[in-house]
Amino acid sequence: MADGVYEFKLWEVVAHAFINSFPYFALAIYSFRGHWRFSKKVTLTVFTIAMIVQLILVPMNLYSKQADTPLFDIFIAVVHVAFFFIVIKDHIGKIIFACLVITNLGTLVLICSKCLEGIFFPELAMLKYHYTYLLLTALMVIIMVPIMYFFILKDMSEPAVDPSERYSDKQVSSYMWHYLWLIPAIFFLIWVYLSFSGESRLENRMDPIRTLILLLIDAGSILIYRIIINMVKLYEKNTALLAENHDLSIQRLQYDSLNERLENMRRTRHDLRHHTTLLKQIRDNKDFDALDDLINEYTEKNLLNQPLICCENETVNVILALYSETAHNNNISLSIKANIPKEIFVDQKDLSVLFGNILENATDACKEVEGERFINLNAAYSETANGNESLTLIVKNNYSTEPSVSESGIFHSTKHAGDGIGISSVKNITEKYNGASTFTHSEGTFTVSVILYNAKG
DSSP states (O other): OOSOSSOSOHHHHHHHHHHTTHHHHHHHHHHTGGGBSSOHHHHHHHHHHHHHHHHHHHHHHHTSTTTTOHHHHHHHHHHHHHHHHHHBOSOHHHHHHHHHHHHHHHHHHHHHHHHHHHHHOHHHHTTSSOHHHHHHHHHHHHHHHHHHIIIIIHHHOOOOOOTTOOOTHHHHHHHHHHHHTHHHHHHHHHHHHHHHSSSOHHHHHTOHHHHHHHHHHHHHHHHHHHHHHHHHHHHHHHHHHHHHHHHHHHHHHHHHHHHHHHHHHHHHHHHHHHTHHHHHHHHHHTOHHHHHHHHHHHHHHHOTTSOSOSSSOHHHHHHHHHHHHHHHHTTOEEEEEEEOOSSOSSOHHHHHHHHHHHHHHHHHHHHTOSSOOEEEEEEEEEEOTTSOEEEEEEEEEEOSSOOOBOTTSOBBOSSSSSBOHHHHHHHHHHHHTTOEEEEEEETTEEEEEEEEEEOOO
């Protein structure tokens, strides 16, 4: 009974295996609930299988003569790591980080529980797996698991993000997670060294001084983990903010440019009204040659033969008129079917950026085409009986240069190094209005499909 190897009952062993696995498995899948690799049913099935394996292996080890060997702990750790990687779909560095953090937590709980049992129940503590040990372990779990979740795991397991997202913050943080897992790995090695050095593990765990040292080490590690998580989050937010400000500045420049061109068009039309006197004089003098010259001049400069009214919405109409001019100057056949009312749920700035970016990309692509060039635009607004509104936009154009797409599905810009800002702006507006957007290219035709929603139901 001195070493207490066999002084425990089967139910105590099973309870010991349960209390040292269930809370941590549950903590893992709950913390990463937005990153499950499989459906809820499959995930819970894997969770159940992992628990069954744990409840079988731990009693087998405790009843064996090699109960104190570290090899079994390593094997159990492998089972835990496998569970993490099977269930959770996230960056490999982040998964290892979380796994090591939870493993260190479990070790701390065991050591503190045995130390408390040694203080309050010294004789029973020598029985190794007496129910008093289980009760104290359960108490430590209740205290430590919420601390670990709220201080570390809650903030490092945000909802999954679309991998096609343009902002580089997720790419930067992914790079950081390649190395951040080494920090809890170092603390894990410290735990292993202190746990297995000197006397037997049972005596180590009952040593208050050693336990206090480990507790201080773990408290320091939690503080470091917290700093790391906050650092990653702050870096992601700052990077995303910089990218968003960059996009907004580009959009603002585009919007100001459109407004300037609109003002020029209004000024030209205003000036045209003041030339009516000149036209009357030409008519009275019957100077038909001068009349022909004046008509040709205004046709070339002001494109009077181009449609000025494409739809009721003034913002969209101006953009369509402007790009109709651009298409005319570049021998591009522009087909427009637009049914958009004067008042619509989409902000005017967003409308200008949406239509402006898509038509700008389309005209730029068509300019490189040798031979026939075309752009087909279809835009329609609809409203259901319960008041839900939607705006649909489909633009097709031909191209000669094959679009370059990254591995994550992001189109590269043809004007500068890096990702295309125009498409990114379209995606941002689409997300703002809970819509969807697709960008496809096939057999020399590029197609952009966008739908925006304004759900009132």
